[in-house]
Amino acid sequence: MALRMRTHTEYDFQHVEELQRVVSKAVTASVTKRSRISSAAWGVCALTAMTFMIARGFSMIFAVILGALGLFLIARSLFYYKFVTFGILQTMDKEVTGSDYLLEKSYMLVTNPKSSTQYAYSDCYRLLETEGNLYYIMKNGQGLILDKTNLKGGSVDELRDWMEGKCGKKAEWMGKKK
16 A cells, blocks of 8 residues: 555535435435335325315315325435435535545545544444445444545555454445445
8 A cells, every 4th residue: 555545525416325325225224214105105195185186176276286295205205315315415515515535544534625524443333335435434324435436545455455454344335236
């Protein structure tokens, strides 16, 4: 390994969506499942109520509103990660479009245009990996995305070995089947 490995991650839709999928699958699976089922169930209820209102001759305006709400909730259930990602990107600071990660001996230094933060390797709750990224997940559910395609100062295998050694966690494969 070179003196220090570093990488840069852009917080674009693709990266944030994959982070949501990985965290949902590995950390918050039951919450995600409950949310998706709830959205689908409420969507079906709204469409059923719309059908009932049309059959009974109630106001078409309310029936159309219920139909639109039902379709929205079903779409939210089917495209859950896209909706969550869109919401997260709307709340993110527009000046922070990405971060640089510098792997130091006892911590990871994360810098962006707004701040610089140190994350101790010992704070890693889970270490997750996909085809393009390595995810450092903390107990509070926050995840840091280390983009493997922008890695400098070492190979992907060296990055994985370094993170596993420093975090004391084995990287769990969360990508497509190997």
